[in-house]
Amino acid sequence: MPIALGSWWGVLVVLATLPALAWRIVDEERYLAGHLPGYVEYQGRVHYRLLPSLW
Structure with a gap:
């Protein structure tokens, strides 16, 4: 969703939360x-x- 809205800060937030989710x-x-x-x-x-097929 952040990419669709053009929010690169949002992309960073999503990527930062992935290890916690895993x-x-x-x-x-x-x-x-x-x-x-x-x-x-x-x-x-x-x-x-x-x-x-991935994780």
Whole structure:
């Protein structure tokens, strides 16, 4: 969205938050694997976290 609006400051903000988002996803999956029955099996079936074929 920032690129569509021509806001380069907005692009910088989005890029700066990506590592925090990735850390939160990994941390949440670790928590779910330890506390939610069946989540480890789910992780075995679903290989991507956020973007199919990428991550």
